[in-house]
Each structure stands twice: as structure tokens, then as C-alpha cells.
Amino acid sequence: MRQNIFDNENFFNGYRNLRRRDTCYNNLLEQPAMEEMLPDLKDKSVLDIGCGYGYNCLDFIKRGANKAVGIDISEKMLAVAKKESSHPNIEYRRMDMSEISSLNMKFDLVYSSLAFHYAENFKKLTEDIFNLLNDCGVLLYSQEHPIMTAPIDEDMGHFNLDENGNKISYTFSDYNRSGLRKVHWLGEEVTKYHRPMGEILTSVAQSGFIITDVKEPLPKPWALEKLPSIVKEYIKPNFLIIKAVKNKS
């Protein structure tokens, strides 16, 4: 059965509190990098896979998009989206990302923030996205970095400290063992799928995309000021962002 952890009351509330903190890594590291990589959206249509609270859909409209469709598997997320991020040109649908091939629409941008590490079949997902895009359409998505999702025993992934308690290195395992991972987060067991970099990038490429950017975002000076400990992100990557365009030929 598909995971719908965000409709778990405890997880939903825990995640909402987390995202509200302005020192949250999404706000300091991932979202600023994604924003910089957005294409021009004037009069464009956008699909947001795992739209959550709908904040990005609303932002796409503000940037000139003429249509945004946000899909999410969580009813609770969509209830927030419809309340806090509604707009006549935004449509929210409850749908799992494995079902997007049933959407009878075409888009200029398919966007997704931190959802694809929950996808069981990544190759099918990238093929479905390719088919939903107009010519020259763009895929822009972020996920947890494979170094972070790698360990099968989650205790194997951790920073190491020097004698003064400073983080100096990072330990991981099972990088080349693609597949299911169960991790504990916000008091719940969460199911993810680890895939090495090569598997991810080859899937995107072989679905027909031209990869234009691969980013492992680093904190900007303002983020380092807000959360000095984020300097440890120089030790290891945290997020992976891929931008690719639909090959016209």
C-alpha cells in the first residue's frame, strides 16, 4: 500500500512545526536553491508533485504562470493548501505520484520539492513526467541526497566529532544497495527509496531529458548568519536538485 504518512496526525503536526521554523533546512538551503533555478513562468502551466501546503503553487501564479496543478496524497496537506494557498488558477487534486500518467493535461514545468525519495518506481516517474511535458518543458525537482538516504541501518548515517565536539566528518553505508529504506522521523516510521546518483541521473537521461543542472546546494551567507552550525553542510551533501529539459528530437 502507498505510504500516506502526512495524514498521520502526529507526523502532520510535527512536520508543520518543523517547516514553520525559519532555521528549517528547507527554508535555508533547499528552497532558495530551487527558486534560483526556476525557469521563466510567464503564461506557463505548472504541475507540482507533492505540493503540500500549496505555497509553491501560489508562488508560480505570482510569477506569471497561468495555471498550476498541485497534487498530493495527503488530505490534510490539501486541506491546508485549499485554505491558505487558493487561487482561481490553481487546482489541487488528491493523487499519488505513481498515478500522474492519468492526468489529461500538458505542462511547461513539472516541479517537485523533496518528494521523489518516496517514489518506489523512479524510472516510471521520470517517463510519466516526460510524457506530461510540452516540447522544451522543464523538470525541476529536489530530493534528499543519496548519501543521506543510503544507510539501511539509519544509525550508520552520522557526523563524527573531534575532541571539542565539532563536526569533522560524515559516515554512511550501503550507498550501492538501491532500494527500500525505513527511517524514524518525527516519532514515526517513514518509508523511503534510496537510489545511487548514477541510477537517478541515468533514469532522467534515458527517459529522454537533457540534464542541464545538477546542484548540491550550499548555504548562502545569510543562511550561515541565521544558523551558524549549517557550516557543517560543507562536510557532506544534504539535498540533490536536478533540472532537465524535454528533448525536442
Added chain:
Amino acid sequence: MRQNIFDNENFFNGYRNLRRRDTCYNNLLEQPAMEEMLPDLKDKSVLDIGCGYGYNCLDFIKRGANKAVGIDISEKMLAVAKKESSHPNIEYRRMDMSEISSLNMKFDLVYSSLAFHYAENFKKLTEDIFNLLNDCGVLLYSQEHPIMTAPIDEDMGHFNLDENGNKISYTFSDYNRSGLRKVHWLGEEVTKYHRPMGEILTSVAQSGFIITDVKEPLPKPWALEKLPSIVKEYIKPNFLIIKAVKNKS
């Protein structure tokens, strides 16, 4: 000054002994993967950057290539190549990879095995290669994986053992600090350049290439039989292989 470590007598001899062992990682892991990814070479021309002993140049000719140019900065390497891997359709030249733009030729394949982590200016290198390729020409190259080149203090990169002495995880640092690395290998200090995955792939893409394959090779069953301890390669990546084609547009 450019590094020419392979003309150091001790290093040259140490490396030659290493490569002669059939349990060498190049022979077990990197070369078999590169071979599988080679395009059809019938009547094609090939440039081999860092050709070493010339074994690959000779192999390209055996596969039907009508011309192979091997360049290397090491006189000692080229002396072996001319002695052991000579052929009327192979030309060996002493040249550093930073100088390839001076080659007044075009190629259908630019190949390089484990040399590009010695390149100081990777963006220029990928641009020069793009300019040397015919339309639809292919770049196929391998390098040490960024996880392996990352640590500034080389002691920071190491396996960790369980109580029975089995390798169970891998530790690294400085992944997001791009730049010079000095490591000790075969009794000498060797200069390399670390670049994170994102920087490498974005350089290739933005030089005009269409990336088709990104591979972090794993040992085949026959390699696991020959060197059972190579199973530890499931813990962390060792090599990175990129295949890309020249965008016609």
C-alpha cells in the same frame, strides 16, 4: 607547474606493478564498466586523454577504429606505449590535457580513464573536448568518485569496522569544498582536484553535452569471485563514469 608524477621513477614502477595485478580495481571494476559503455568504433577516430601504456588505443583499433591518438604527459608512459601498443593507425603525443585545444583534428570519441581528477580546470577541459568532437561524437570518461577525492586531510577518508573486523561503513569529509587535494600514494605525494558531483555534471551539461549515462560501477560476479573483499564496494562508490554525446543543435 603541471604535475608529472608518472615520470617519477619510484611512482612509475609502483604503478606498473599495481596495474599488472589482476586484482587491481582498474581491472576488476573500472575497465569492465568502461568497455560495456564504449560506442561502436567501426571506422571512427578516437582521442585517448591520459593514454598511459596505450592498451586502450590498441583496443580501439582492434574494435575497428581507423585512427587513435593517445596523449599523455609522461615520457615513461609513452615509451611503454610505443613499445607495447604501437600500430600504424595510432599516434602517441606527449601533451598535457590542458593543451588539447591545440590539436588540429576532430574525433568521434574522446575517451579518458582515471585522468580527469588530475585536471585543474575541468570546465575548460569539457569545453575543449566538445570542440574536438564531430557532431554526435561521444565523451566517455572515468574518474575517482567525488566521495573518494573529498577529504582534505586524507586520513578522514576511511572504512569503519565492526567488532569482527568487517567493513561496515565509510567516513569522508569536505565533500562540498571543491579544489586541490594532496594525497600520498605509492610512496609519493600526488596532487588531485576534488569536485562535487553537481559541479562535474553541470560542467559537462553546460559545455553543450547531452549526458546519457552516469555510472558508479559495481563488481560483477566474476570480480567478486576473484577478490571477495571487493563486496565492500556496496558500501561506497569508488569510480564515477560519465557518457555524453555532442548536442547537434
